[in-house]
Amino acid sequence: MASSGAEETPADSSAAAISKKQAKKEAQKAEKLRRKQEEAVAAAAASAAALSEVDLLAGNYGDVPMEDIQSKRVSGRRWTEIGDLDPSLAGRTVLVRGSAQASRPVGKKMVFLVVRQFTSTVQCLLTADQVHVSTQMAGFAKGLSRESVVDVEGVVSIPKEPIKGATQQVEIQVRKLYCINRAVPNLPINIEDAARSETEIAKAEMDGEKLVRVGQDTRLNYRVLDLRTPANQAIFSVQSEVEYIFRQYLRSKKFRSIHTPKLISGSSEGGAAVFKLDYKGQPACLAQSPQLYKQMAVSGCFGRVFEVGSVFRAEDSYTHRHLCEFVGLDVEMEIKEHYSEVMDIVDGLFVEMFDHLNENCKKELEAINRQYPFEPLKYLRQTLRLTFEEGIQMLKEDGVDVDPLGDLNTEAERKLGRLVLEKYNTEFYILHRYPLAVRPFYTMPCYDDSRYSNSFDVFIRGEEIISGAQRVHSPDLLTSRAEACGIDVKTISAYIDSFKYGTPHTVDSVWA
Amino acid sequence: MASSGAEETPADSSAAAISKKQAKKEAQKAEKLRRKQEEAVAAAAASAAALSEVDLLAGNYGDVPMEDIQSKRVSGRRWTEIGDLDPSLAGRTVLVRGSAQASRPVGKKMVFLVVRQFTSTVQCLLTADQVHVSTQMAGFAKGLSRESVVDVEGVVSIPKEPIKGATQQVEIQVRKLYCINRAVPNLPINIEDAARSETEIAKAEMDGEKLVRVGQDTRLNYRVLDLRTPANQAIFSVQSEVEYIFRQYLRSKKFRSIHTPKLISGSSEGGAAVFKLDYKGQPACLAQSPQLYKQMAVSGCFGRVFEVGSVFRAEDSYTHRHLCEFVGLDVEMEIKEHYSEVMDIVDGLFVEMFDHLNENCKKELEAINRQYPFEPLKYLRQTLRLTFEEGIQMLKEDGVDVDPLGDLNTEAERKLGRLVLEKYNTEFYILHRYPLAVRPFYTMPCYDDSRYSNSFDVFIRGEEIISGAQRVHSPDLLTSRAEACGIDVKTISAYIDSFKYGTPHTVDSVWA
Incomplete structure (x- = not known):
């Protein structure tokens, strides 16, 4: 279960934090991995040689030759998506393609193979017999390196016990198994390790079991694996x-x-x-x-x-x-x-x-x-809209000291988010009529109170995710607002001039 | 009908081509325009003063004050889109907002106003009477600068004669007319001029009439107008x-x-x-x-x-x-x-x-x-696919000398497009199995003939619009292909290594 780089902690992994010493360590690790892989390749070759003993069922499995994956032919076969496998298919023969996520032999004659496609996994079972699966074929399945791409053909069955190790609640009784593309035998990241939540790792530790934790650097260095x-x-x-x-x-x-x-x-x-x-x-x-x-x-x-x-x-x-x-x-x-x-x-x-x-x-x-536990978002059918003044009032009533015409800092925003949740039972809301002074010069002032502006922010869980505002489209007002904000009007004359040709209606904007 | 900058020719207008002399000319033009605009503003003000004589219907028209477009209120009024105006609305009162594209007075008591929204235009008619429209209101309509944004309320009617100057085949009998935002009186581009086709201009010239041609530089300098x-x-x-x-x-x-x-x-x-x-x-x-x-x-x-x-x-x-x-x-x-x-x-x-x-x-x-006449594209229900060899054969039969394992140049591509159109009646087709030598090292060779590759180009009217290819995903083949192409394999080792972790299936790509 060893996985290179697995001892790293996930925190503080910005590129800037990697020292030369770490770089050297990484290089050594890579070298070690390369050696391991070479050994494994040799072992696999030897194993393949052993498998080449006379096998009457040899046509049912094997590595697909290069030529066949060079667009040699269109066979007309149909593949089923692993996520679509369900009990309604029981008894039917299906063909799936996916990544061999794990293989677990039970004695010499039985191998469980977990195959993954996107977020779905299915358990495939090879049982050596005289008709479908030879001992060599079971050996071939056992010898598949993790993450190798495979085509599995077999009959869908419903096991007596619920399946724990895969998402789909059916099993494939394997009849044919072909490897489309082999992965190197030792992967820097094991997908099952990378998929664990911190909670699961902590729980295992409490039980005295040490699970591999895949660090952020390793994830980023082998992004194609972590993406899986x-x-x-x-x-x-x-x-x-x-x-x-x-x-x-x-x-x-x-x-x-x-x-x-x-x-x-x-x-x-x-x-x-x-x-x-x-x-x-x-x-x-x-x-x-x-x-x-x-x-x-x-x-x-x-x-x-x-x-x-x-x-x-x-x-x-x-x-x-x-x-x-x-x-x-x-x-x-x-x-x-x-x-x-x-x-x-x-x-x-x-x-x-x-x-x-x-x-x-x-x-x-x-x-x-x-992997990352979260609570469902609380939101209303009709989104709550509060004016900035109302927001300030709520904060003040809660004893928070805020400038009624200043901007909210991160802390105040989060606090307001909590107050809104308590009072209105929503984690998603809009705060509008922001103070004019905290918005850019091109924001339209409110018609009735020039200390405020026709603008808004949208919040999720106390964090601003969108800003929006009515824009000043009158060249005269734009000029006087720019002057009031101490901006040299000459430097923005092209912008101001663009509003002289009959700007359609008043303009508004949002960004997320 | 004069429009500044209108004498420029549309061709050869890349930024690099603008000389200092031209820049000076542009500056003079801009100065002239500014003076013209100032005069026009003064004239408009004088005209507005004249209009302020006692008018019992004064509430039916006028410039909307700034305050009202600062989000003062939500009135609940509904606007109709100009493109949705059709005879089924005859007799109904509608409210539209759009750009005043042109106003044409007929005597003192009648004004035609063409209002535009997106690609649609509608003719609005003001007829001075005692009930709805005062002479001053007609004057107000007459004095609207082109491209000013207006709200028009009126009754939909169906004129006896087909309407030539607008897209919608109904007329609005104006009851109310408000200007939301005035454009400067002299615009650098007149939208009607900018919308003309070369054919139309040429035809007018044949008839001895000189129409304004808006040059490419003017269009780019006043992009917001040309976009209209x-x-x-x-x-x-x-x-x-x-x-x-x-x-x-x-x-x-x-x-x-x-x-x-x-x-x-x-x-x-x-x-x-x-x-x-x-x-x-x-x-x-x-x-x-x-x-x-x-x-x-x-x-x-x-x-x-x-x-x-x-x-x-x-x-x-x-x-x-x-x-x-x-x-x-x-x-x-x-x-x-x-x-x-x-x-x-x-x-x-x-x-x-x-x-x-x-x-x-x-x-x-x-x-x-x-504006830019074109013929509808000819395409088949099932897109034609030709192999590169078939394409070469068609060119050869037509007497074109081409390298069977080289790339097609632009001329040969166009020629082939014409031949395909003649033979198969389509301007859209796919050419595949390109020679391996003209494709990058990471393109998969054909399984049966390594001089060709699993790749394709898609053509519209003799021009390539998409390339695509099966990618080599085997690290060994990728290495040998890179070597064959004279590439230093060390420099792309990270790329090659990324295929060692069980690349799913064979990969293919397209880009447009």
Whole structure:
């Protein structure tokens, strides 16, 4: 069960933390692994030679020759997905392809083989007999290195006892077994080790058993292996679904998807450092936001647009909320009368997203929950909206000292999240009418109180996930707001001028 | 009808071509424009003063005060989209918001106002009477600068004669007219001028009439105005729909959407120049392709993935097929047996896409066709697949001298496109089994003839739009192929090693 690099602790594993000493240690480890692998390859070869004794059932198993996986033919065979295997298939012959996650021999004549596809696993059983499975074939199964890719053909059966070691509650009685591609015999990461939760490891330790803990560095060094854990498979599926709902929902509301330039001539967002580069002799930089281009699209009468795209910020922070590169989900829309129109979109979008994940991604959420336990999110059918003043009032009543016209710090945000949860039973809400002073100069002031602005933040579990605001689209007001904020108006004249050609309606924006 | 910058020719307008002299000319033009605008503003003010004479119907029109567009209230009023206006609404009162594209007075008591939203326009008629519209209100409509944003409330009527100057075949008898946001009186681009086709301009010239031609530089300098032409609106809609179908189709085939890093440590694709940048003191570069990461995802057992994302290439070429930055549509999938599995996906995807655009984007295609005339694409229900050898044979029979194991140049590709169209009546087809020598070292050789490879290109109208290939996933074969191509294997050992952990099945790739 030894797994190289398994003794590392998962915490504090940023690239910067790797010292030269560690690098040397890594090199030694790699060398050791290479030697081990060479030995194992030799052993496997010897074992293969032994297997080549006369076997009348030899056609039922073996390594598929290279030629056959060079697109030699289309056989017309149909593969079943492992996740689709259920008791309704009992008695049927199926063909599955997956990764040999583990093989466990029981004596010489029986081998259990766990085969995995995405987040699903199935137990396959080889029992040597005179008709289907030879002893050599069982030996072949036993000798398969973990993570080798295999085709398994067999009959679906329902075992008497519930199956603990696999997700599917059926077993495949193997008739044919072919290896499509062998993995090296010693893997740097064992998927079963990598898939364990901290709770499971801690519990085993309490029972006096020491389970392998796969460190973060090892995971990152062998990312393709770590990606194979059910939790990682599920995280990427959920990400893909989130983007899907984002797009579907906005499309149903007549938004169009756009893609804006990432290589631009000047910085596109205040407050964030910029990556600079040489564009064929001219200075250029990477877009820190699609903001200006989204606005151009709306000024170009596009009405409603969204973008899912790369955002680059040369941040020096190492919090989990600041990244040098991330995928932004951006929305920009005309409003007819009120910035609440975009809060309506945000509201509907997120409720739809949460509902969709709960309904359609049960399996994925369970897979994540097994490795990283979490509680279901509490949210309302109609999202709670509080004004900033109301939020401040709640904090004050709880004895928290906050500036009523300043920004909330992380601590205050979290506190407010807890108070909102207690009072309104939701972990998802919108706070709006932020103080004008804490928003950029291009944020529209409130019509009735110029200390506040037509802006909002959206929170999940006390953390801001979206900001949005009505933008000033009047060149005169924009000029006076810029002056009030001490900005040299000459430097932004091109931006101000772009609003002189009949900017459609008032413009609003969100980003996630 | 004069429009600044309108005399420029549309051709050869790359940024590099703008000389200092031109820049000076542009500056003078801008200065002239500014003066004109100032005069016009003064004139408008004078006109507004005249309008302020006692008017009992004054509440029916006017400029909406700033306060009212600062999210003062949610009135509950409903706006109708201009594109939805049709004869079924005759007699009904509707409220629309759009851009005042043109106003045409007929005497003192009548004004035609064309209002535009996206690709649709509607003719609005103001007739001064004692009940609804005062002479001052007609004057207000007449004085609206082009592209100002307006709310029009009125009764839908069906005119006796077909309407030539607008897309909608109904008229609005205006009752109320409010200006939400005024554009400057003199615009650098007149949308009607910018929307004309070259054919229309040429025809007018034949008839002795000189129409304004908006040059490419002017379009790019005032992009928000040029974006308002029906053709540009439609092009972005079609782009958005293409992405939508790409995603929907692949999702239905169990692909997951992923996003891969764009800031990477080394170049990710041979044959294309790379943008370098400084990543906090370390050298980094922009990804020229998501290729390596897509493969990692498949090696991580993701099965089928796609990405729509930014691709950066420091190309020096100025053809329409080489861009420094573009949005790539990338697909990567496991195959069970044959690279034709990915050709099946490509086939189904494109037929679906063409069908969808023809069925659901008629209005958009018409709008593009009016400015940039084109013929509908000819394609088959089942996409034609030719082997490279068959393609060479067709060219040879037509007397074209081509190397049977070399690549096709642009001219040969176009020629083949014409021959295919003649013989098979399709402008969309797949050419596969390319010579191994013209494909990268990681392309899988054909099992039966190592001079060819398991790869393909997809063509539209004689131009390649997609490349795809089965990838070599055997570390041994990959090593020997790299050696055969004169590549120092040590430099790509990390890549080769990544295939040692049981790469799932054979991997295939496409990019568009």
